[in-house]
Amino acid sequence: MHLHDFWFLLIAVLWTGYFFLEGFDFGIGVLTKGLAKDRTERRVLINTIGPVWDGNEVWLITAAGATFAAFPDWYATLFSGFYLPFLAVLVCLIVRGVAFEYRHKRTGERWQRNWEHAIFWCSLLPAFLWGLVFADMVRGVPIGADKNFSGTVLDLITPYSLLGGLFTLVLFTFHGAVFAALKTEGEIRHRARSYATVLGMTAGVLALAFLGWTQAESGNGRSLAALVVSVAALALALVMNHAGREGWAFACSGVAIAAAFALVFLALFPDVLPSSVNPAWSLTVAESASSPYTLKIMTWVAVPLTPLIIGYQAWTYWVFRKRIGTRHIPAPAAH
């Protein structure tokens, strides 16, 4: 395997890891309206991801940083071309992060309610936008001979990309509901399971539509396998959820997310960003990669560190493995 192919794989792993982890963070954020019936239940949900959401988000920073280091052209064209969607994602991640940390710092009704609105909207919007961005990325956008994006933001909004956005939104929300069932106790846990059933079925339909469309347009043999795995994992997650096997359901919804993004990256390869204007202007793995020396250095850093990071993040989940219920939420006091 060539070093730049390895780095394409590693970046795919980083993005997939990000969506696996922050997928349920976004889902929990969306479920704070609807699934949670009152403020205490909302706090139960938020606290299931309390100790981990920040660490989960670093997968995004690392994916972006690794793209910059390993594929500067990919990073440059993607981030400047998708300017407004990325701006919206940034604003949401800023407000959402501050909302988690500041919501409980004052006890006023309006203060808490405003931050709760922020948590909902700033989870929902990125969950949608990431699907839109990845749909556009796999299908291709107007890229000129100078490697720059030559379209406008309207070129990014198509029925296909909107479907992609809807798919990730519902998929992440399903993942969040399954996570909520796994991490909470009492009434909300059972409600989360019934929410998961509805969300999982919707996600299944959307998966067939969006992943099928992607497969038909830009797929290959390997991506077909990913499609099958993703849809099967979704179905299995639904079965496990129905049977009350919450750990297995969560593992399956995670596999469904991972396989869905594997499909996207397999369909993308050997391009990193296809040009919809002229295939010759597409950015490819080989041409947009950094020098072998840089990739070698980065490999020496990433290969030992990635398992270490996964190790200590897994330990965090072990430390906070206890289920949370309304009885564990302390009285609202500014602290």
Add this chain to the structure above:
Amino acid sequence: MNLAMAPETLARWQFGITTVYHFLFVPLTISLAAITAGLETAWIRTGKDKYFHATKFWGKLFLINIAMGVVTGIVQEFQFGMNWSDYSRFVGDVFGAPLAMEALLAFFFESTFIGLWIFGWDKLPKKIHCACIWIVAVGTILSSYFILAANSWMQHPIGYAIDKATGKARLTDIWAVLTQDTTLVVVFHTLTAAFLTGGAFVVGIASFHLWRAKRKQLKGEELGEKQRSQIGAMRASLRVGLVVAVIAGLGTALSGDSLGKVMFEQQPMKMAAAEALWDTQAPAPFSVFAVGDVSKGHNSVEIEVPGILSFLAHSNFTEAVPGINDVAAQEAERYGGKPEDYIPSIFMTFWGFRLMIGFGMTSFVAALIGLWTTRKKFWLAPEYRTGDNEVPRLMLTKTREMSPFFTTWSWRIGVLTMGFPLIANSFGWIFTEMGRQPWVVYGLMKTGDAVSPGVSQAEVLTSMGVFTLLYGVLAVVEVKLLVKYAKAGPDTDEEPPTRDPRLRLPSGGAGAERPEDADKPMTFAY
């Protein structure tokens, strides 16, 4: 196109606004993480409640601050690609590597272990809990190292070659990038400045509490049990803050001097601009005050101290220091164009440099005086010594206390200079980044060639407006929260984990379940 609305100008404004804003939180995060870690260690080693309460108190302010630092940091990483795509293409091979290392080595540490620290008071054994905040502190320092290595490469490119086929910079020696003089000195300077910032912050808030308590006593009011233990925690904090600020202030001055010497050699224009030194002079004077006229290429008013600039640049009082006009002529000859294309904003660099030094060193001197006057036993007559839970008397000599007037003002200055290092930091960055203009990578790429060609003026205006508005609102929210929590002082009613049944670890070690713990509420919850 109107130059004020040119994509380059707009992108620079946005970068300036978001970066200066981000860097208000960074130095406080770096230093408060370490100070909190130090206080928790002191609590574990001594078992004294005042250290526990101080840990909790500064930890709260630290968390309010780091939340903003983390989220505004994401913008930094994204906007290289969003607004500076040609820059990203040109330097990605070199510049991307430290950024990716920063994420892998530093950000994961910070973000994962901060979660463990916030929520883990009752889940982790004391020492492991304390280790978590130390890991966060190390993470913040590693993070600053990698990002400053990347920035130093823009100031002084090294360890690269220009690829003949693509015309882009290609990394040839990562070790040179990570260990060059510029990187090491800048890291030292930035970290010491960060600790000066945190030291002054702690001193300011501790002074506020101590002086408030003292005023009450002077009015004849009786202090309660709680207020006395608050004084204990604040007095310990004051001394910690003063020691940190004095050591860090000294380090900032020394590293600043070294950095100046490195810059005189690597970017003579920046240092000539810092001094508004138009023509090469030997010996060169240090300018205290100057009003320059760029179009005429000289200053219309100035006050100088002879020989000092030669000393700052070369450690002797006679050697020549190159002037702005001469460096500009040299650069024009080497890179093409007119000499005035190579002159940065003299107003911003000259005054930025002075404000950086002025505000930073004022804090250092204030801390030095504070450290002396609030001493506990050293060279102090026994009758003037104060107990751990009392506000210290400000002692000038063994038996001479400051007059009431100066005492009042000393405490007030402690509070008022709290934000001085923040101002110094901001001007330091404005100076060093504007002083490098017109270059984005010194000698290799001009800022005007670095912007994203595909991003429209309307898009940049939108993002700049959105960030400015959002950051403005968040600044108000953040400062109000900080003030609220800082004024409230340490919650000295809170029982340390050893005595608080809520914080008691499950009997079987970390995490083992006991039936009676099933109902135990979370010790911290969002």
